[in-house]
Every structure is written in structure tokens, then in C-alpha cells.
Amino acid sequence: MKLQRNGRSKALAIGAMALVSSLSLAACGSDDNNTNAAPAGGSGSAAAPAAINCGPKPTALVAAGSTAQGNAIDILKNNFEAACKGATVNYGGGGSGAGVQQFNQGKIQFAGSDSALKPAEVEASKAVCTGGQGVNLPLVAGLISIVYNVEGVDNLVLDAPTIAKIFDSQIIKWNDPAIAALNPGAKLPDADIQAFHRTDDSGTTENLTKYFAKTSGGAWAYPASKAWAGKGGQGANGSAGVAAQVKQVKNSISYAELSYAQTNNLKSAAINTGAAKPVEATAANAANTFAKAQIAGANSSDLALTLDYATKEEGSYPLVLVTYEIACDKGNKADTLDTLKAFLAYTASDAGQKAIGDAGYVPLPKTLTDKVNTVIGALA
Structure with a gap:
């Protein structure tokens, strides 16, 4: 015998999805960037993304961390690599703790972490982010x-x-x-x-x-x-x-x-x-639940969020997480900076968020991705 539960509210589901706003694609690099239309890519990506701005000279990125975003990264990297000849994104997974550790050892261009950097981790990041520090960019929600x-x-x-x-x-x-x-x-x-x-x-x-x-x-x-x-x-x-x-x-x-x-x-x-x-x-x-998340970062470049796990609002699922892509605000490696910004901008774009949304993730509100795009554009 199956368990019985009150009927689902179709109106609630429709209203919740209305909170998921369209996001603007952030371009980076020079005016003559290698910009191509990417075909559909990655398991779970139902539609081809719009034009992806690849940066002036696409190159290889190495990253690691959160396994919660693993399926999302597979979709995003497949689309990005298909659009940007010469670009590769090698994401090693391994868990958030391992990703942050590798980032602070200078082994990777960005880390994925399902929790924001702690003060000691920010301090450690200054050794590899010359003149800057690691910042939290919320990009994959689930x-x-x-x-x-x-x-x-x-x-x-x-x-x-x-x-x-x-x-x-x-x-x-x-x-x-x-x-x-x-x-x-x-x-x-x-x-x-x-x-x-x-x-x-x-x-x-x-x-x-x-x-x-x-x-x-x-x-x-x-x-x-x-x-x-x-x-x-x-x-x-x-x-x-x-x-x-x-x-x-x-x-x-x-x-x-x-x-x-x-x-x-x-x-x-x-x-x-x-x-x-x-x-x-x-x-x-x-x-x-994400629609009411508050930014709690220490400065304008740090977009760590406060999530309401104790919400009792109708139709608000409390057990949410956001994966932060952690990068240097300053002191990124010059040879990979443009590709890093291009990949992160695609992830924050309408096309990127839709692609991972089709695979069970939660597209972030435009009010948040606008702030993320501003920080991405300023990475140096």
C-alpha cells in the first residue's frame, strides 16, 4: 500500500517557477573574442545554449571540489568546449573540502564548494591570489x-x-x-x-x-x-x-x-x-527558498549567502544548497584568466542556468546572477 499525502498544488509549482528569472549572458574579453553558437551538450541538456563568449584565446582550465554540482559541470563544460575551440575544463570532483584545499595550494583555477570559505580559508587563499583573495561566487543551486x-x-x-x-x-x-x-x-x-x-x-x-x-x-x-x-x-x-x-x-x-x-x-x-x-x-x-536568500559576504566581491533552513512557508523546500565557484578576485593566472571568466560567465548566463535547470538543478534569481556577473567581470 502506498503512503497517502495531500494533493500537490499545481498553482504553487507554477508560481515557484515564475521566481526563476531569465539571466543575462555576461561577455568577457575583447571585442574580437572567439564567439560561437554551441550545440546541445552534456547529459540532461535539452536545448542548445545561445552564443557563448569564449574569450580571445580559449585554453585549459583545471578545477575540483563539490560532487553535488558534478552533473551540472559535465553539462556546462560539454557545451563550453563545443563552442570554444581549444578550451577544456577538467573538473576533478573529490568533495568541497578537497577542492578548497587544492585551490589554496595553487593547483587549480577554481574550486567548487557547497559551503562558503571560512575566514581561515580566505586568509590562506591570499598566498596564491597575489594582491587579492578567494571569493565565493554562487553559481549552481540545488x-x-x-x-x-x-x-x-x-x-x-x-x-x-x-x-x-x-x-x-x-x-x-x-x-x-x-x-x-x-x-x-x-x-x-x-x-x-x-x-x-x-x-x-x-x-x-x-x-x-x-x-x-x-x-x-x-x-x-x-x-x-x-x-x-x-x-x-x-x-x-x-x-x-x-x-x-x-x-x-x-x-x-x-x-x-x-x-x-x-x-x-x-x-x-x-x-x-x-x-x-x-x-x-x-x-x-x-x-x-532561494528567492529569499540574503547575501552575507564580507565585501562586494564576496557573495556568500544566508539560507533559511527553518522556513515554514508553504511550498518552500528547506534543505537547499548552493555551490560556490571559488576564484581569486585578484591574482589569477594571466594565461587562464580570460577562459576562466568566460566559463564562469556562461555558467551564470540564461543559457547555462537553463541547461543545468533541465537536469534537476535550480536556476538562480536574476537579482543574484546580476551581482555574480559584476564580480566575474572584475576578476583580475
């Missing part, structure tokens, strides 16, 4: 889906305290009274919960644990961190790793960016936030 694999349970509802207790081995059975109370009438199995968490230092983990800190009512006793601190469970590497485990293992649960849930055909739990209806893990519902 949501953290609570993915699960329980036979016969298609519409699971959970809340923050229950999710926190599951991942800390305080709730170990699928038919636990706390889960049953959120899912009246459901045939929850008398089976052990197989919970999977990230083993790498992960910005996705940090965002999840920030959510726990704000909303679990003390059920999660650990500080928010990229490193997993909960008791029990099993580990896997990267978003792809935990998603693969949930797909293979019955009665399992984990957390991954929505794109990985879709790629692996995994079910996602709705979250009881205290609103009238449980909020489903959709891009439209995440867009409602």
Missing part, C-alpha cells in the same frame, strides 16, 4: 534530497528531528513510531534502516547538518561540519557513491543533490516543515 529505497513506500514524509535521529542511529527501524506518525496508514516494514553518509569532506554534509542544527530541536548533537559526525550508518564517497548505494541496498536512506536522485531513479522524501502540507523535493519548491 536541493538536498533525502533519498530512500523501501519497497511499497512511494510517498514518504519525514521531518527534521526524525531525519536527524535516523542518521544518528537513534531511530533504527522503518516502522518506528516517529516515522509511522508522519505517515498514517502506511505499510512501513519491520526492517532495519540502512543509512548511508558521505565519507569525504562534503559541503552537502555541512548543509545537511546546518539544517539539523536549525530545525532538529537538539536531536542532532554535533556541530555543523563537512566531516560526518553521526553514529553508526555506512559510508560512501561522493554524491554518486551514496546514491549508488541507496539504489542497490533495500531499506536504505541517504542524502544527495536532486540531480543524483533523478539520474538514479530514486525516490525522495517530502519534508514536514510545519507548513500546512509536506513540501516535496522539487526545483520549484527550492526556488521559493
